[in-house]
Amino acid sequence: MAEEDKIILLEHVSKRYDGKTVLDDINLYIRKGEFVTLLGPSGCGKTTTLRLIAGFLQPDEGRILLDGKDIAGVPPYERPLNTVFQRYALFPHLDVYDNIAFGLKLKKMPEDEIDRKVRRVLKMVAMTDYESRAVESLSGGQQQRVAIARAIVNEPKVLLLDEPLAALDRKMREDMQLELKEMHQKLGITFIYVTHDQEEALTLSDTVVVMSEGRIQQIGTPRDIYNEPVNSFVADFIGQSNILNGTMLEDKRVNFIGHDFDCVDKGFGENVPVDVVVRPEDIYIKKNTEGEQFTGTVTSCIFKGMVYDMLVQTAEGFELEVQDYNGFAVGSTVGMHIHPGDIQVMKKERVRNTFEGEVVSPVSVRFLGEEWDIPETDIAPGTPVEVDVEFGAVDLMDERKDGNTEGQVYFILYKGDRYHLTVKTASGELLYADTQDIWDKDDMVGIKILPEDIKLRVK
Secondary structure, eight states: OOGGGEEEEEEEEEEEETTEEEEEEEEEEEETTOEEEEEOSTTSSHHHHHHHHHTSSOOSEEEEEETTEEOTTOOGGGSSEEEEOTTOOOOTTSBHHHHHHHHHHHTTOOHHHHHHHHHHHHHHTTOGGGTTSBGGGSOHHHHHHHHHHHHHTTOOSEEEEESTTTTSOHHHHHHHHHHHHHHHHHHOOEEEEEESOHHHHHHHOSEEEEEETTEEEEEEOHHHHHHSOSSHHHHHHSSOOEEEEEEEEETTEEEETTEEEEOSOOOSOSSEEEEEEEOGGGSEEESOOTTOSEEEEEEEEEEOSSSEEEEEEETTSOEEEEEESSOOOTTOEEEEEOOGGGOEEEEOSOSSEEEEEEEEETTEEEETTEEEEOSOOOSOTTOEEEEEEOGGGOEEESSGGGSSEEEEEEEEEEOSSSEEEEEEETTSOEEEEEESSOOOTTOEEEEEOOGGGOEEEEO
16 A cells, blocks of 8 residues: 555554553554544543544654654644544534534634535535524434534544444434445545444444454454454454354364364364354254254244344254344254354464463462462472463452452353453453353452462473
8 A cells, every 4th residue: 555545654552541551552554535443342442542643642652643744742733633522522502503613713714614614514414404503402413413513614634533423322323323424425534433332333434443452453344354353352342253162173174062164264283272253143053953064952042123043052062142034942953054164263362371470489489469389399489480370270259368369350252161251360460261150241250270270381
């Protein structure tokens, strides 16, 4: 891509608050006229990224370039950008017309030019007959239109939108999504949109940037993000997924849920642990079990308007989510199959917990900010080590005092026969645990690891 096609470029951008890293070495370019959505859960760094671009914050490291020029130190009001906020920030003492005209009047434009511009954007946002109305008399959707009109009347190069539809009800939000898409096509300017709503991101965007923990996880078209997720976080966050442990047997052959399947992936090696993603709509389900790849029993069937959403327990003990236009009664035995092209194989991000540690004594090691008992070792005290702990060896306790340390459940991934939890420990490091127990996000837990389950490797 030619450099002149990149309107915004973030190079190695980091941001910290009170010593905590909220953006970690972000690299991103945005093309002229593109509709880009920053997508992720609360606290992932997406709004911080938007505020850095707008100039409300300054990066601690890295550069932000606009049209090839570093805009560090350029105040927000001098940047050719406009922001639409979640709370609209309209002036209650001004009517619709004057709210939209406010920025133009500050620039001391001629009255006839202001009037022409305001009436043009009123028509664009379908508010032509509302110019004399008080903004407080408008509905939420109408106020949102006024906020967008006020932003675009200044003809910015880039429009920044920070969860602008979050306060609207579902029907109004869906209507506004279509209007925003149409506005983007008419205006031809760059839109940078922040949301935690996956459906919204897939509906609106040319490009989706998926973020987690201050880092970019994946950048791609909505279709690429949905069909080819790069890791289990993206697969779980974007739409509904069956995410399962598997083993890549060889090129185009993978084992999961107790069966071998043909697939289209290659280059992983032989007998390599992998994660396998199968979307619920890609599992074909039939009453006839003869000749099918595997069988199961329907345990739940809910009609969702277009499709039936079912849970099926396979004969091998794995629970799968299946969507189909036909519903099957609870208790039914069904046959199922999956086409090779509908199996997405991903490299595992990790196969066990690995921590930086230091031997304290022949029977103890320090890691995760705590001292842990271990079987007697001949590694000398003070030696730096890597500490390995299998996921299944981590015991999560209801009572924090019953553990060696404590943490908070940060992310939960169901793997068909177990839950894979990400726990943010008291030391700030992440720990991963496989469990049959049901926990909720943000639960506080005690963390217990038996001495014999702690393995040391000298660095």
